[in-house]
Amino acid sequence: MCADKTATLSLNGQTYDLPIMSPVLGPDVVDIRKLYDEADIFTYDPGFTSTAACKSAITYIDGDAGQLLYRGYPIDQLAKESSHLEVCYLLLYGELPTADQLDDFRNRVTRHTMVHEQMHYFFRGFRRDSHPMATMVGVVGAMSAFYHDSLDINDPWQREVAAIRMIAKLPTIAAMAYKYSVGQPFVYPKNSLSYAGNFLNMCFAVPAEDYVVNPILEKALDRIMMLHADHEQNASTSTVRLAGSSGANPFACIAAGIACLWGPAHGGANQACLEMLREIGTVDRIPEYIARAKDKNSGFRLMGFGHRVYKNFDPRATVMKESADEVLDLLGIHNNPILQVAKELERIALSDDYFISKKLYPNVDFYSGIILEAMGFPTSMFTPIFAISRTVGWISQWKEMIAENGKIGRPRQLYIGPKQRDYVDVTQR
Ligand code: CMC
Numbered sequence: 001m002c003a004d005k006t007a008t009l010s011l012n013g014q015t016y017d018l019p020i021m022s023p024v025l026g027p028d029v030v031d032i033r034k035l036y037d038e039a040d041i042f043t044y045d046p047g048f049t050s051t052a053a054c055k056s057a058i059t060y061i062d063g064d065a066g067q068l069l070y071r072g073y074p075i076d077q078l079a080k081e082s083s084h085l086e087v088c089y090l091l092l093y094g095e096l097p098t099a100d101q102l103d104d105f106r107n108r109v110t111r112h113t114m115v116h117e118q119m120h121y122f123f124r125g126f127r128r129d130s131h132p133m134a135t136m137v138g139v140v141g142a143m144s145a146f147y148h149d150s151l152d153i154n155d156p157w158q159r160e161v162a163a164i165r166m167i168a169k170l171p172t173i174a175a176m177a178y179k180y181s182v183g184q185p186f187v188y189p190k191n192s193l194s195y196a197g198n199f200l201n202m203c204f205a206v207p208a209e210d211y212v213v214n215p216i217l218e219k220a221l222d223r224i225m226m227l228h229a230d231h232e233q234n235a236s237t238s239t240v241r242l243a244g245s246s247g248a249n250p251f252a253c254i255a256a257g258i259a260c261l262w263g264p265a266h267g268g269a270n271q272a273c274l275e276m277l278r279e280i281g282t283v284d285r286i287p288e289y290i291a292r293a294k295d296k297n298s299g300f301r302l303m304g305f306g307h308r309v310y311k312n313f314d315p316r317a318t319v320m321k322e323s324a325d326e327v328l329d330l331l332g333i334h335n336n337p338i339l340q341v342a343k344e345l346e347r348i349a350l351s352d353d354y355f356i357s358k359k360l361y362p363n364v365d366f367y368s369g370i371i372l373e374a375m376g377f378p379t380s381m382f383t384p385i386f387a388i389s390r391t392v393g394w395i396s397q398w399k400e401m402i403a404e405n406g407k408i409g410r411p412r413q414l415y416i417g418p419k420q421r422d423y424v425d426v427t428q429r
Contacts, residue, residue, distance in 0.1 A: 011039055025060050025069075042412045048233075049308075054241065054406070058091060058396050059232040063309035068316065070230060071095070079319045084225040085109060085195050088167055088392040091230050092399070112168035113189035113198065115176070116146045123180050132177035132384045133262045139173050140166075141255035151249045153402055162250040163395045170391045171195070174384040175202030181380070196222040199388070204376060216330045217375050220323055221385075224368055227316045228386050230393030236261040240394040241401050245409040250398060257394045258387050264303065267365075267390070270382040273304035274338070274369030282337070283344045290345075294354045302349060304366030306358075316364035324367040328374055339370050 005020040007030050016039050019031040029052045032043055045051045060069040068075040071090050078087055082096075089097045089105045097105060122142060126135050143165070144151060150162035176186050179202075187202045197213040200221060205211035231237070240257040244250070261267035280289050292300040307314055328336050346362050349355045372382050 009035075009039065011041065014039070026062070036412075042414070044414050048238070053233060053238065053409070054401065055404075056232060056397065056400060057094070058400060059230045059393070061232055061309050063307070063311050066310060066313040066315050066318075068231070075227065075315050076319055079223050079226050082226060083194075084222045084229065084389070087226045087229050091392050091396040092163060108164050109168045109195070110189075110191040110198075112165050113172055113191065115169050115172050119146060119173075120176075120186060123176055123186075126180065128181060128183060130177075130181065132174060132181060132380055133258065133268075133387070135177035135180065136170075136173060136384055136387060137255055137259045137262070139177070140170070140258055141252055143169070143251035143255075144249045147251070151251075153244075153247060153249065156403075159250065159399055159402060163399060166250070166254055166391050166395055170388045171199040172202060174381070174388050175199060177384065178203050178378075178381055194218060194222070196225060200375070203381075216327060220327045220371055221375065223319070223323055224371065224385065225389040227319060227364060227368075228389035230390070230396065233397075235263070235266050236390065237394055237397050240398050242409040244398045244401055245406060247408075250395070253398055254391060254394055257390070261387055261390065262383055267383045267386040269303050269363070270365040270369045270372070270386060271379045273365050274373060274379050274382065276303045277338045277341050277345070277369070280341050280345070283341055286341065286345050286348055290348060290352060293349075294352075302345070302360070304362055304369075305349065305355070306360040307363045310361065310363065311359040313361050314363045317362045317366055320364055320367040320371070321362075324370045327371050331374055333374055336370070336374075338373070342367065342370060 005022070005028070006017045007020055009016045009018060016035070018035065021029045021031055023029065036042060043051070058071065060072075061067065070078060070087060071094055073090065073096075078090075082090075085106055086097060086102055088109075089102060119139065119142070122139060123135065126138070147162070147165060150158045150165060152158045172189050179186050184206060187205045189198050190201055191198070193201055193213060197218045200213050200217060201211055233241075236257040239260040240253045243253040243256040248256075264272045276289070280286060289300075289302070292298045293302045293305075324339060328334070328339060346366070349360070349362075354360075368386075369379065369382050372385060373379070377385070
């Protein structure tokens with residue numbers, strides 16, 4: 001990274017030289033850190049559309065080229081060749097593991113899959129009809145009340161243990177939230193199964209009969225996890241970093257990330273998208289929904305469409321669409337009406353001027369719900385599965401931030417409220 005270029009800001013007859021930093025990939029970045037000190041001025045960028053809030057070596061997205069790299073490796077190669085645990089290792093430690101390193105990592109993760117037995121009682125405090133994301137926000141936050149020996153963020157060993165604990169236990173917690181919501185007993189993790197296979201088992205096994213993990217579903221779920229594992233400085237990751245910048249413990253930070261992910265503009269879009277596809281129901285109703293999406297007054301958006309960064313295509317959606325076809329085919333589900341609606345909706349939207357001019361394309365959430373539904377998950381479990389998958393990204397970004405010893409995140413504002421005024425007694429108002 002070099003800073004041999006500068007930008008010049010001219011303000012009130014004075015000029016200020018602002019260093020320009022060049023990243024390994026992507027556009028140059030103007031360094032405005034000293035701007036306020038030197039020029040007594042702030043910058044304004046709600047939604048961070050043009051602001052880099054940190055340096056990061058983990059994930060790179062080129063939105064125009066539809067490129068997503070984890071530590072330099074293209075997502076389509078990883079989705080085809082790798083596994084979620086290998087991707088976790090890559091994101092956390094920066095390199096693909098050797099066979100021994102992968103074995104050791106898998107061993108460490110699988111030995112941490114059980115949750116403290118006392119946490120079982122904690123679930124009972126929730127209503128049975130709680131959304132599993134609501135339960136997860138609470139239970140993951142409560143992990144800081146159970147794992148006192150991995151709360152010290154200044155101890156690299158404790159940070160490492162917290163990271164492994166969360167990657168290992170999030171599937172267990174999500175599965176428990178699901179089991180609780182359907183009134184079935186919790187299923188303990190089974191360490192002989194793969195990461196995805198174990199999650200399927202914890203969700204769908206019951207004491208009354210044997211459950212055999214379907215390898216097609218196991219592979220498809222593992223791929224969904226890889227596709228969602230990280231996405232550089234998205235809203236939930238930025239939330240985790242902001243929470244972590246105050247020195248909050250890692251479990252609290254990840255709970256904050258889960259809360260942010262839940263919103264329908266972010267991870268909640270997978271549930272919202274499938275519900276929308278169901279509501280559309282048949283292809284003849286698509287034009288009505290396209291018209292609503294184009295009408296600013298309707299407040300309706302096509303869920304699973306559009307992205308802040310991707311302005312050409314979302315490479316994760318390309319893999320997800322192939323996967324949806326493959327999974328439904330392998331499961332013998334032909335002519336799935338929801339898939340038909342999705343494909344036709346995509347075709348119509350992509351040939352419509354509104355969507356073309358605004359560069360709106362299907363995103364990762366457009367096809368993921370179709371696969372998850374075919375696996376037997378209710379829509380309420382879609383976002384928890386996103387949360388399980390993104391946990392490694394959140395933790396990798398959190399660890400990177402802590403290791404950097406950065407400043408507390410503290411944005412400025414453009415104040416538009418009243419000027420100072422004097423208090424008026426209630427009798428005189
Ligand atoms: N349907 C109809 N119009 C849309 C849509 C959509 N899905 N998305 C954006 N637009 C329009 C929007 O109305 C705006 O129009 P105008 O310029 O006339 O005001 C323009 O496109 C730009 O939209 P924006 O909201 O300023 O763009 P953004 O970068 O702030 O938002 C987004 C990105 C993903 C929040 C948005 O596209 C959206 O709400 N999509 C639907 C929800 C969704 O699928 N979210 C999942 C994102 S991918 C997974 C993840 O990251 O979690």
